[in-house]
Amino acid sequence: MGDLGAWLKHAEPMLHETRAGVVTERGRFSWSALLEKAQRIAAELPDPPHGWVVPGDGGERSIVALLALGLREPSPRWVLGDPASWCADGAVTAADGALTAAGAHTAPPSDIDGPTYATASSGSTGRPKLLFGRPHRMPSAVELYVDDIPEYASAEVFATSAAIDFAAAFYMVVAPAMMLGRDLVLFRPRSWQVAIPELAGRPGVCLAPPAITVLGARVAAGRRSFRETWFVPAGGGLTVERAEHISAGFPGSDLLTMLGSTETGILTLDRGVRDDGYVGSPLPGKPVWLENVGPDGVGTLWTKGPDTRFAATREELTARADGAVSAGDLAHAAGEGFVLDGRTEDLVKVDGVSVYPREITTAVRALAGVEDASVSVERSRNADRVTVIAVGDVSEKRVREACRRLPTPVTPHRVVCRPADKAAYDARGKVLRTEKA
Template sequence: MGVDAPWLTPTVELLARSDRGVVDGNGRVPWREILGEATDLAAALPRTSHGWVVPAECSVRSLVGLLAVGLAASTPRWVLGDPARWGAGRVFRGLVREAGARSAPPTEVEGPTYATATSGSTGAPRLLFGRPHALPEAVRLYTGGMPEYEEAEVFAACSDLDFAAAFYVVVLPALLLGRDLLLFRPHQWTVAARHLADRPGVCLAAPALGTLAAGAAPAQARYDRTSFVPAGGGLTPDRARRIAAGLPGCRFLTMLGSTETGLLTVRREVDDTGNVGLPLPGKQVWLEDVGHDGVGMLWTRGPDTRFAALGGALRARPDGSVSAGDLARPAPDGTGYLLAGRVDDLIKVDGVTVYPATVAAAVRALPGVTDARVSVDRSGPVDRVTVLVVGEVTEGEIRLACAGLPSPVVPARVLIRASTEAAFDERGKALR
């Protein structure tokens, strides 16, 4: 397929005959209806200097816009994000907006691109760019490496579409495979539970939000064929039990990945070891710059990696290798990798390197703790550590757990929240 040919063309026939579609509390809008409106919009899209912005809201409107830019005769550049932030021109037919110069890729990048707008852990939105014609290959990578994806009848996400995990591991598979796409909010678990019940499916939500599923399932409903994907990490055994209590029988498909690198590893067990699983079959993953402690930086190469960034550094090489700075060591039993944190978040305590993931694991092990996050403030002359904890625990117990680490950590701040709703936003990011 040429770089100017519509990247969604191979999917048109499948969507045209599919009875599946976008699902919400009001029912299902079939893909064939969305395709019809998108085809009309694509034929009328004028040329623009910087392409189009597709709104990232959880709506059929967003999917019409996404299909339209994927069907346009000469593939345009496009951004999935907030039109008010990334757009600078007119709104076309109330569905897409002309992109502004601030949403263009770096000047050295030529040809069609797409971008997702992500805030990462900083809270400052930035754009990360990929090639749209690689997206079908990314879905083939997922379905070829995970039976759960090949068998799924419904893909569900509790997030806006520009959240990278939602776009890549839920929206794209549903669209390119012609399956049901369920988009819901944290207060709509009853809708999600109804459409996921007794069907093979994949459901992505931050673990903090997945625990809200308790009581949502219809009477006698089972979820033995539902794979729950925890977005953003933080899936502890306690949280897994609470989610499984809300969705009886559900399984877990834990993935390590990022907006930059795409999906790296997959694991189906939930425990306290910090094991993030083996590389996805077909995805190249390796460690570089391994230190004396066995910890190195994860690098990867594959169709779902992004290759350029705007407003933020991206570790990318001409051969397509990408790293988000994740640090890991091989698991002793050969079953995967033990994640140590990110290189940008490493903490120096009296000249000794401390891994944030180790600190979080020590705090999560305390009785009464359901989750913990560690952040580092580098605005002053020394690193200042903040530990955010959800659960019933005292500050003294938290500080004692940190002091008991091989490289003791003295938190500058300890924040305790009684509930996940008070600690994390709808994407599972820690509230500031």
């Protein structure tokens, strides 16, 4: 497997010297102080048979645990996620409880050897899964972002409202801050007062779902300058209207809109907000291409690079021997970039007609007064039953009319309209779905 040494070793001197640190609701903690704790833990850390679980709650203890694992030689296997899901029964703990021995069910597929790490995700299915990568590829992933995204190279602070086991938060915020020795701000969606003072007036990158960033814009209320702050909308759902709200509350800020997934890392990048499905062009250092292109020019996006994953448990990851992966995104070429057309697994049958849920959410989000929308599909009956959830000031009648005006008209089984407040979202900033429709 090649080098089995500490994957964070090259960053150790920088973390000792930097004045930057980790900021949470509990305060500021210098990288040097956290590193000293991690070094003591790494020196005494035992070797459980299936590696370690690091909680994804985003506290400073989780960061100390990550640092300890990154300094450990030989490099151990580890999982970033909910300990209740991934630990062994009666598991051994370390690092004041921030590390817990993993269970056998966290192991990668049997043909995968050498050091691995995994981020935990339930995706859109609700079935827990682990997606594996090589920890020794993370420095290359950070280098890719710094080389190809100037905003990353100049950032003094990286911030996120997402739990750090969310792959985008870990790869695009936690790992760069850790390996570059920059400030790392971890805050809950309802705690923008932690992040706003750290972002104001400094070059920085902040990753949060669009709806959560709009909430943050209301807290900031245009009282400070954010001229060098770049917001990365996580999870999709960025509209022109939302971008205007963000700019009003965070004056001077800009948006880095990216297409990517847990499996593929970043696919494309754009610095504008468009409503025509254009998702930007690939990073110069990361190839992205279409395969299985049909007569209409639509094909499946594929990529390979240091931020991709190569194995999954409990759910198959589309991967190839050459390292290429795909999450099933459908797109067609547009100049040097791509226009997104949906996802292969999203296709459902409604009254015998093929429909992509993304088309429904786009149509509902375009309604005046709507700040967010989500679509869920129940497949446990003889036919797919669609529930549409609209967040904002809108009526069920208008939502149904928007669905009927789609190129392929849809009649939702249920429409739920909710006010645009914090109660409409879960802890990760995603629209809360209803109970069984």
